[in-house]
Amino acid sequence: MAAPVPGVGRLEEEALRRKERLKALREKTGRKNKEDEEPKNKVLKEEEGGEKHRELKLRNYVPEDEELKKRKVPQAKPASVEEKVKDQLEAAKPEPIIEEVDLANLAPRKPDWDLKRDVAKKLEKLEKRTQRAIAELIRERLRGQEGDLESAKPEDSDSD
Structure with a gap:
């Protein structure tokens, strides 16, 4: 041991x-x-x-x-979602609101609308200048006519 x-x-x-x-x-x-x-x-x-x-x-x-x-285990059957989708689609549709429709908004725009929009400011300035020029020409004609009228007038004679 x-x-x-x-x-x-x-x-x-x-x-x-x-x-x-x-x-x-x-x-x-x-x-x-x-x-x-x-x-x-x-x-x-x-x-x-x-x-x-x-x-x-x-x-x-x-x-x-x-x-x-x-x-x-038996095969699982997928739940039918068609009814749920239909309900959701119906709920999503807005109620039709009928108001006055402006036909100008619905009509398609002309192809040159953007060009006209961009040139509009410049045209306003030109329009003002054109109006001034026309007014000036009219004044000149009136002045010219006044001169012609004065020369065409007979001179005053005192025959009493």
Whole structure:
């Protein structure tokens, strides 16, 4: 027999003391020992049916075995959205409001409308200048006619 190693007994005692302290600490904090605690999943499964495995659900696989065919999930049918879409389209349509319609707004514009728009300011200035020039010409003619009228008038004679 081999002689016991002098430090081993002391290490075992320290390990036991450490375990007791941890156990006391767990009891204070409310935590259970890992050995005593079972996973929640296991508890739930055992309560449900006493089975430890999930029930097999076949969605995409078509089994050949009769027993497995019973577990096949029927194909899901998509919900009809046509009625919902129709209702939304009807709700989105505004009520027709009939007001006076300006035909000028509905008629298409002439191809040169933008040119006329851009030149309009310049034309206004030219129009003012043209009116001034016409007025000046009329004044000159009137002055010329006054001169002609004066020369054409007979001189006043006093014959009394």
